[in-house]
Amino acid sequence: MEIVLVGLNFRTAPVEVREKVSFSTEQAQRAAEELRAQGILEETLVLSTCNRSEVYGVHPTAKRASAAALSSFLSNFHSIQPELLSPSLYHHYDHDAVRHLFRVSAGLESMLLGEAEILGQVREAYLRAHAAHVTGPVLNRLFQAALEIGKRVRAETELGSRPMGVASAGMKLAERIFGKLNDRTALVLGAGTISEQVVSQLRDRNIGRLYLSNRSRDKAEEFAKQYKGEVLDWGNWDTTLKLPDVIVSAVGVQEALLTKPLIERAMAARGNRALFLMDLGMPRNIDPAVSELYNCYLYSMEDLSEIVQQNRSARENEVPKAEVLVEEHVAKFISWQASVELTGVLDTLRGSLKERRAAFLHEKLAGMNHFSNEDREHIGALMDELVEKLLIAPAERLRAEKELRKKIQNVEAIRELYLSDREKP
Amino acid sequence: MNHTFVILTVLAYLLSMSLYIQFLYTGKEFTGRLATLLMFMGLGTHYLALLVSARASHTVPYHDLPGAMSLFGWLLAVTYLCVEIYHRQRTVGAFVMPVILIFFFIANLMPARPHATAPVHGVVFALHVTLSILAYAAFALSCVLSLIYLGEERLLRIRRLGEVGWRLPPLELLERMSHTSVMVGLVTILVGTSLGFIAVDRNIAEHYSYFDPKYIFTLFVLLLYIVYFRLARTAAWRGARASKLCVFNFVLVVVNFWVVNLFFSQHHRYF
Numbered sequence: 001m002e003i004v005l006v007g008l009n010f011r012t013a014p015v016e017v018r019e020k021v022s023f024s025t026e027q028a029q030r031a032a033e034e035l036r037a038q039g040i041l042e043e044t045l046v047l048s049t050c051n052r053s054e055v056y057g058v059h060p061t062a063k064r065a066s067a068a069a070l071s072s073f074l075s076n077f078h079s080i081q082p083e084l085l086s087p088s089l090y091h092h093y094d095h096d097a098v099r100h101l102f103r104v105s106a107g108l109e110s111m112l113l114g115e116a117e118i119l120g121q122v123r124e125a126y127l128r129a130h131a132a133h134v135t136g137p138v139l140n141r142l143f144q145a146a147l148e149i150g151k152r153v154r155a156e157t158e159l160g161s162r163p164m165g166v167a168s169a170g171m172k173l174a175e176r177i178f179g180k181l182n183d184r185t186a187l188v189l190g191a192g193t194i195s196e197q198v199v200s201q202l203r204d205r206n207i208g209r210l211y212l213s214n215r216s217r218d219k220a221e222e223f224a225k226q227y228k229g230e231v232l233d234w235g236n237w238d239t240t241l242k243l244p245d246v247i248v249s250a251v252g253v254q255e256a257l258l259t260k261p262l263i264e265r266a267m268a269a270r271g272n273r274a275l276f277l278m279d280l281g282m283p284r285n286i287d288p289a290v291s292e293l294y295n296c297y298l299y300s301m302e303d304l305s306e307i308v309q310q311n312r313s314a315r316e317n318e319v320p321k322a323e324v325l326v327e328e329h330v331a332k333f334i335s336w337q338a339s340v341e342l343t344g345v346l347d348t349l350r351g352s353l354k355e356r357r358a359a360f361l362h363e364k365l366a367g368m369n370h371f372s373n374e375d376r377e378h379i380g381a382l383m384d385e386l387v388e389k390l391l392i393a394p395a396e397r398l399r400a401e402k403e404l405r406k407k408i409q410n411v412e413a414i415r416e417l418y419l420s421d422r423e424k425p
Numbered sequence: 426m427n428h429t430f431v432i433l434t435v436l437a438y439l440l441s442m443s444l445y446i447q448f449l450y451t452g453k454e455f456t457g458r459l460a461t462l463l464m465f466m467g468l469g470t471h472y473l474a475l476l477v478s479a480r481a482s483h484t485v486p487y488h489d490l491p492g493a494m495s496l497f498g499w500l501l502a503v504t505y506l507c508v509e510i511y512h513r514q515r516t517v518g519a520f521v522m523p524v525i526l527i528f529f530f531i532a533n534l535m536p537a538r539p540h541a542t543a544p545v546h547g548v549v550f551a552l553h554v555t556l557s558i559l560a561y562a563a564f565a566l567s568c569v570l571s572l573i574y575l576g577e578e579r580l581l582r583i584r585r586l587g588e589v590g591w592r593l594p595p596l597e598l599l600e601r602m603s604h605t606s607v608m609v610g611l612v613t614i615l616v617g618t619s620l621g622f623i624a625v626d627r628n629i630a631e632h633y634s635y636f637d638p639k640y641i642f643t644l645f646v647l648l649l650y651i652v653y654f655r656l657a658r659t660a661a662w663r664g665a666r667a668s669k670l671c672v673f674n675f676v677l678v679v680v681n682f683w684v685v686n687l688f689f690s691q692h693h694r695y696f
Contacts, residue, residue, distance in 0.1 A: 156453070176593070176595055179594075272664070294666075
């Protein structure tokens with residue numbers, strides 16, 4: 001029984017290759033079914049996210065050739081030349097494959113170290129594969145353990161606790177002032193990529209009311225339709241600025257769009273309730289002097305980038321703690337795998353000895369006609385009992401072995417000494 | 426027996442404080458829950474310690490400074506736990522627990538004096554004192570919350586939240602918690618003072634006169650907190666200014682608690 005992993009990620013493949021090898025939900029299911037149907041893998045699961053495509057599988061005869069077959073399957077499935085794909089692929093087996101998956105689940109292999117989304121993606125991939133009956137006992141156990149380690153790392157380390165993007169850092173800061181944003185109002189100025197990221201973060205946090213404003217009203221309306229926001233007239237600042245608790249500006253301007261007197265008037269109109277401003281424009285859209293106003297909290301792109309940098313360092317400091325947890329779970333999984341293999345080896349050995357016993361008796365008793373059928377059965381039963389007795393003591397010793405490495409070595413030794421290639425599980 | 430309860434209380438409070446601090450740094454829910462649980466246990470043993478002294482003096486233990494301080498610490502813990510449960514916010518525990526511990530330590534490290542005979546007994550009088558000390562505890566809690574507000578506000582302004590800043594409660598929640606605490610203080614001091622007047626009325630001939638500088642000072646503090654309560658909702662004061670006012674008010678409460686009681690009041694000593 002061998003766990004095989006073949007895949008690529010943002011470290012090994014450029015985005016053009018990753019795009020070609022990514023799997024939609026339907027494709028993932030179809031690929032898994034085909035892999036089983038073609039006998040390449042016995043159990044299989046496809047994990048495909050924007051930064052990685054990985055196929056996990058179990059091969060019954062422990063042949064590493066399955067990885068080669070898997071690579072060529074991927075080339076065929078995505079109609080991509082093997083020469084183009086091969087340099088980007090990585091292959092991991094058994095312990096390394098287990099370790100890799102656990103690291104992925106923990107967020108240690110993510111582009112954004114410790115990101116939380118990957119755990120959800122692993123869970124979804126597993127649930128879909130399980131529902132499609134393409135996984136089996138090994139992958140079920142493996143992915144359940146991966147989900148467990150993912151949760152544990154996030155609960156017991158700081159790896160995923162701090163925001164790593166400018167937009168999410170800004171939102172977290174707004175939450176430091178207002179708490180949950182679901183009863184708050186936000187105004188986003190601009191309709192570019194940065195504004196989109198901010199709006200997406202605001203929607204993720206169930207912002208109570210979302211206003212959008214842009215020089216081009218058409219673009220603002222399109223944007224508002226997509227994110228269920230309301231469009232406010234551009235430039236009508238005295239009316240517009242008194243409404244929101246959070247203002248995000250990301251427009252291209254040559255001089256400050258929101259000046260101190262403008263915000264001062266807005267603050268007076270809103271009864272000095274706290275106002276959080278994010279200036280994500282370059283050059284800056286909001287006069288820095290606004291931060292001097294009472295109850296106004298202004299963060300520029302530079303401030304937010306510095307916070308993100310601090311958070312990145314803090315997350316990196318947590319990596320060793322997360323790695324210790326990953327190793328602990330890898331050892332647990334290998335231990336489980338070894339005990340399963342031990343049971344399998346013993347069953348095969350018992351079967352093999354019984355077969356040999358039957359052949360031996362058949363041969364030796366062939367000329368002894370004075371034995372009745374009853375006697376022959378009795379001799380057979382006695383010899384079966386002897387086989388069982390001979391197996392009990394070593395089996396118990398093998399099961400009782402505490403040291404994992406030795407346990408695995410013992411299993412391997414039995415395989416080599418007593419079983420033919422055909423009989424090896 | 427009292428000694429055992431004191432040791433158990435110190436242990437529970439110390440453990441609870443260290444867990445609250447750990448919770449502040451790690452945010453682990455289990456640690457936070459354990460901290461709250463230990464605080465509950467500390468409250469229980471603290472109550473038993475107070476009960477033993479109350480039995481010895483046949484009244485609520487407020488006739489000496491250690492007793493009043495210990496009762497203050499206990500009521501501060503009770504108020505804090507109510508606020509923690511009501512607002513579902515634990516991070517403040519790391520800041521409140523040291524205050525409770527300091528009061529409990531000082532109260533128990535002071536040299537033991539023979540219990541003075543209480544001049545006045547009765548439920549009304551006991552309630553008057555207990556509610557007054559509860560009000561002081563609630564005001565102390567609002568002061569701690571306001572200080573946290575000011576600290577966090579400063580961190581947000583200088584844009585350096587650090588390890589702890591990300592875990593502190595949101596500013597607006599701190600404001601609400603402080604208001605809750607002041608409201609508890611206002612209600613209890615109003616009821617407590619009213620009960621005090623009733624007790625004076627009943628015992629006037631024997632022990633008390635109708636005039637005591639403490640009355641004026643208490644009414645002044647009450648007025649200040651009502652002003653705070655009103656101002657904290659106005660445009661000019663909401664936010665950091667209101668928090669500074671809350672801290673200032675508590676300084677006056679401390680003056681009232683110590684200076685006025687010790688040097689000016691005729692009938693109030695430690696409450």
